[in-house]
Amino acid sequence: MSKITQEDVYGWLDDVSDPEVPVLTVLDMGIIRNVQLSEDNGEVTATITITPTYSGCPAMDVIGMNIRMALLSRGISHVVIEQQLSPAWTTDWMSADGKKKLKEYGIAPPQHAAANSKTGLFSKEVVPCPRCESEDTQLVSQFGPTSCKALYKCNSCKEPFEYFKCH
Amino acid sequence: MVDHLYYTLQLADNALVIGHRLGEWCGHGPVLEQDIAITNMALDHIGQARSLYQHAAKLFNELPQDEKANQFQSVALSLKISNGDALEEDDLPYLRDVWDYRNVLLTEQPNGHWGNTIARSFFYDIFQQLYYTELQKSSDEQLAAIAEKSLKEVAYHVRWSSEWVIRLGDGTAESKKKIQTAINDIWSYTGELFNVSEAEQAMIDKGIAVDTASIKDKWLQRVNEILNEATLTLPEDNWMHEGGKNTQHSEHLGYILAELQYVQRAYPNMEW
Numbered sequence: 001m002s003k004i005t006q007e008d009v010y011g012w013l014d015d016v017s018d019p020e021v022p023v024l025t026v027l028d029m030g031i032i033r034n035v036q037l038s039e040d041n042g043e044v045t046a047t048i049t050i051t052p053t054y055s056g057c058p059a060m061d062v063i064g065m066n067i068r069m070a071l072l073s074r075g076i077s078h079v080v081i082e083q084q085l086s087p088a089w090t091t092d093w094m095s096a097d098g099k100k101k102l103k104e105y106g107i108a109p110p111q112h113a114a115a116n117s118k119t120g121l122f123s124k125e126v127v128p129c130p131r132c133e134s135e136d137t138q139l140v141s142q143f144g145p146t147s148c149k150a151l152y153k154c155n156s157c158k159e160p161f162e163y164f165k166c167h
Numbered sequence: 168m169v170d171h172l173y174y175t176l177q178l179a180d181n182a183l184v185i186g187h188r189l190g191e192w193c194g195h196g197p198v199l200e201q202d203i204a205i206t207n208m209a210l211d212h213i214g215q216a217r218s219l220y221q222h223a224a225k226l227f228n229e230l231p232q233d234e235k236a237n238q239f240q241s242v243a244l245s246l247k248i249s250n251g252d253a254l255e256e257d258d259l260p261y262l263r264d265v266w267d268y269r270n271v272l273l274t275e276q277p278n279g280h281w282g283n284t285i286a287r288s289f290f291y292d293i294f295q296q297l298y299y300t301e302l303q304k305s306s307d308e309q310l311a312a313i314a315e316k317s318l319k320e321v322a323y324h325v326r327w328s329s330e331w332v333i334r335l336g337d338g339t340a341e342s343k344k345k346i347q348t349a350i351n352d353i354w355s356y357t358g359e360l361f362n363v364s365e366a367e368q369a370m371i372d373k374g375i376a377v378d379t380a381s382i383k384d385k386w387l388q389r390v391n392e393i394l395n396e397a398t399l400t401l402p403e404d405n406w407m408h409e410g411g412k413n414t415q416h417s418e419h420l421g422y423i424l425a426e427l428q429y430v431q432r433a434y435p436n437m438e439w
């Protein structure tokens with residue numbers, strides 16, 4: 001078997017999706033901080049450093065397990081998952097491809113850089129409807145079915161939709 | 168150093184207990200969207216608690232062997248320690264009794280009606296935002312990293328609880344009366360946020376903990392800004408409860424732990 005490279009590992013990680021937003025891979029999400037490979041007596045150890053999205057996100061444990069299974073099934077002997085909290089994860093790290101896939105999936109992607117996020121009271125962010133592109137939409141709640149999403153509804157096509165909020 | 172452990176537990180217990188309280192609303196929120204909102208926030212707090220307990224467990228395991236005994240009064244935890252086992256994240260929330268918990272009394276106060284819960288979160292969230300902002304400068308890099316991460320979540324909490332205070336205060340005559348009463352009732356639990364425990368003082372001196380005196384004025388100012396907008400006022404009586412940081416709790420914590428710890432106590436080491 002030929003030597004396993006970092007590129008191989010990144011390729012395999014691109015098959016691991018976020019269980020709560022299955023169209024996004026862990027690379028699209030921007031949660032992979034580092035991949036390190038070491039070899040000892042022919043046994044390869046991969047140390048994968050991930051940054052959690054939200055502190056309480058239950059998907060993180062599942063993602064860790066899925067990464068482990070994906071790499072073990074490709075012949076890596078040991079997988080170490082390390083968590084890195086700082087710098088804190090931001091939606092700015094989400095790939096352009098990821099944002100495109102989100103929209104196609106029906107979730108409005110983060111609109112702008114997290115630093116420009118409006119946190120003023122009762123502030124309103126214009127989030128175009130992922131279905132009909134209308135900007136006449138309305139915030140229902142800052143909190144959605146998962147930590148990373150807010151609830152919106154479209155006043156044009158009347159469909160409710162989720163917004164992956166800037167973070 | 169044991170003060171470092173106690174201080175980290177103080178932060179962790181606050182996060183766990185407020186998270187548990189908010190989680191009690193699950194399935195009982197006034198409307199579905201708010202039920203989802205409040206349980207999302209519960210999850211944030213419990214997630215922060217996990218990071219803090221992981222750190223606390225590590226700090227405990229690094230203590231010199233002779234310092235490990237007698238740090239906790241709780242029998243189940245002491246037993247594990249005397250067996251020589253390393254502690255893990257879950258041992259700290261599940262195996263400590265009331266008299267080893269260090270959360271402030273504010274966090275354990277009952278949910279009451281929606282307004283009571285909002286009032287409690289309002290004072291706490293604004294405090295938390297200022298506190299974590301300063302904690303980012305801690306000389307303990309892990310605490311600084313946890314603060315940095317948590318701060319992004321707390322920004323949503325502050326916005327949510329502040330908006331609700333305004334909505335209720337500047338709402339109907341009944342909502343105003345209820346939220347004003349709720350604010351008056353919980354006010355006497357806010358003083359302890361700024362009290363400094365012995366362990367905390369030792370950590371302030373080392374540049375690990377935040378000196379709460381440095382954020383008190385700002386906290387009061389922000390609280391008053393929102394209350395003004397909500398046409399509400401703070402009560403004039405400034406007598407304050409205290410004790411939680413020094414493991415002296417109100418009766419409520421016992422009931423919280425009875426529920427939270429039941430499965431681990433009834434079926435030790437059970438996993439699912």
Ligand SMILES: [Zn+2]
Binds near residue numbers: 129130134156159
């Ligand atoms: Zn639409």
